[in-house]
Amino acid sequence: xxxxxxxxxxxxxxxxxxxxxxxxxxxxxxxxxxxxxxxxxxxxxxxxxxxxxxxxxxxxxxxxxxxxxxxxxxxxxxxxxxxxxxxxxxxxxxxxxxxxxxxxxxxxxxxxxxxxxxxxxxxxxxxx
Numbered sequence: 001x002x003x004x005x006x007x008x009x010x011x012x013x014x015x016x017x018x019x020x021x022x023x024x025x026x027x028x029x030x031x032x033x034x035x036x037x038x039x040x041x042x043x044x045x046x047x048x049x050x051x052x053x054x055x056x057x058x059x060x061x062x063x064x065x066x067x068x069x070x071x072x073x074x075x076x077x078x079x080x081x082x083x084x085x086x087x088x089x090x091x092x093x094x095x096x097x098x099x100x101x102x103x104x105x106x107x108x109x110x111x112x113x114x115x116x117x118x119x120x121x122x123x124x125x126x127x128x
Contacts, residue, residue: 008056012121015049019114022046026111043107047090050114054080057121080120086113 022042051068054075058065063078065071068091076084090110 008053008060008121009125011049011056012053012125015046015053015114016118016122018042018046018049019118022111022114026108039107040103043110046114047110050117051091053121054117057124080117081113082116083113 022039022045025036025039025042028036051071055068055071057080058071058074058078061078063071063074065074069088072081072084072087072091075081076087081087086109090113
């Protein structure tokens with residue numbers, strides 16, 4: 001029996017929804033001046049869905065790669081991501097920092113990367 005491959009547009013829709021939740025939470029944090037508890041959770045979910053959406057899109061487009069790092073290199077060559085170094089750093093699972101400024105900076109930088117990927121993948125969906 002063949003392995004089921006999820007259509008990248010379905011996964012992208014989940015990524016888009018989670019990114020909206022993260023964006024809204026970050027906007028609320030700006031007004032309150034605090035990092036709410038759900039922001040790091042949304043960040044992790046968006047990170048996973050971003051990478052899975054990218055993987056699905058590239059695989060469906062015929063690309064073959066052996067590792068997440070190689071996948072990011074292909075995405076960079078295909079102009080889907082704009083900062084390969086920052087994306088690779090995002091792959092590194094670092095312990096959660098107690099320093100809220102470090103955590104906030106990581107989340108905001110990741111958010112910018114996710115927005116860029118979202119815009120690129122969104123442009124690949126045929127408009128009716």
